[in-house]
Amino acid sequence: MFSIAKNSLKPTLTRAFASGKAYKHSLPPLPYAYNALEPYIAEEIMTLHHTKHHQTYVNGLNVAEEAYAATDSTAKKISLQSALKFNGGGHINHSLFWKNLAPAKEGGGKLVSGGALEKALVRDFGSVEEFKKKMNASTAAIQGSGWGWLGYDPASKKLEILTTANQDPLLSHVPIIGIDIWEHYKNVKPDYLSAIWNVINFEEAEKRFVDAAK
Numbered sequence: 001m002f003s004i005a006k007n008s009l010k011p012t013l014t015r016a017f018a019s020g021k022a023y024k025h026s027l028p029p030l031p032y033a034y035n036a037l038e039p040y041i042a043e044e045i046m047t048l049h050h051t052k053h054h055q056t057y058v059n060g061l062n063v064a065e066e067a068y069a070a071t072d073s074t075a076k077k078i079s080l081q082s083a084l085k086f087n088g089g090g091h092i093n094h095s096l097f098w099k100n101l102a103p104a105k106e107g108g109g110k111l112v113s114g115g116a117l118e119k120a121l122v123r124d125f126g127s128v129e130e131f132k133k134k135m136n137a138s139t140a141a142i143q144g145s146g147w148g149w150l151g152y153d154p155a156s157k158k159l160e161i162l163t164t165a166n167q168d169p170l171l172s173h174v175p176i177i178g179i180d181i182w183e184h185y186k187n188v189k190p191d192y193l194s195a196i197w198n199v200i201n202f203e204e205a206e207k208r209f210v211d212a213a214k
Contacts, residue, residue, distance in 0.1 A: 057090030090167035102201035
């Protein structure tokens with residue numbers, strides 16, 4: 001089926017169809033409590049986002065994969081591509097997103113000083129603050145729902161800011177940091193984008209970057 005964003009989530013999502021059966025995906029548990037990101041992201045939002053939105057993508061992906069595995073019709077398989085992309089992308093993106101966040105009291109928002117990621121951000125954007133400004137501006141400009149990404153381009157060996165619409169996964173680059181922007185944030189987008197840096201898991205981002213740059 002379609003590949004996982006540059007192996008960022010490893011084998012937990014990369015399952016082939018075997019014996020005409022599709023692998024059953026499940027909702028991954030959060031690595032922290034629903035209220036652990038407050039006051040930057042409310043418990044109510046985290047609960048809704050994880051138990052309702054992400055679960056919906058998991059359910060939709062399982063249904064689409066089961067239908068894909070059960071048919072020999074090329075036309076039917078083609079007709080399922082949009083459901084696979086939307087729900088599969090939603091599952092990939094959110095599974096990455098939860099690991100992308102960490103409570104402020106547990107290191108969230110703290111970039112390793114002098115680390116490989118900080119050096120690369122300064123090299124490619126001028127400064128860490130300039131990177132955040134550009135990332136926020138690019139993500140805020142998304143119409144409706146979508147994702148703002150800090151991605152690593154293996155060809156140019158540089159970090160770049162990109163966006164994807166709806167639940168499209170980032171496939172052109174290795175995702176280092178992803179920010180989900182919901183349509184219902186509307187006029188509070190700037191506040192959300194400003195606050196989220198306080199709970200970005202830079203330790204996880206550093207690991208992804210070092211891994212990608214090998």
